[in-house]
């Protein structure tokens with residue numbers, strides 16, 4: 001997120017230098033957004049999404065502007081910016097993902113319940129072949145044990 005912001009600032013910097021100095025204050029809210037997001041403050045994920053949306057719009061608009069010029073370098077930069085805009089939008093979808101949201105908001109209720117169901121000495125492990133989450137007892141794990149999901153050996 002920080003990298004995106006720096007890139008965004010860099011891209012609009014030619015514009016910023018032409019504006020009065022106080023106009024640079026518009027950089028403060030985005031920095032606040034990044035800090036909230038990084039520190040996982042309440043609603044930080046929403047601020048992060050807004051920031052990514054604004055950045056992807058900037059990348060899109062500057063990219064389109066570059067494309068309209070007739071120099072090869074500008075067109076290449078324009079295409080790169082459009083790609084960047086698309087990947088920024090995709091990251092918004094990642095933030096909206098439930099798994100990500102739960103991680104972000106530290107919602108451990110689900111995994112907490114799961115951990116309570118574990119018999120003593122059982123640990124959570126993932127299958128090396130299909131990555132399914134399994135409860136295994138390491139001391140009783142043998143080379144013949146198969147994954148219940150994909151049937152591959154659990155011990156390589």
Ligand SMILES: [Zn+2]
Nearest residue numbers: 127130147150
């Ligand atoms: Zn498996």
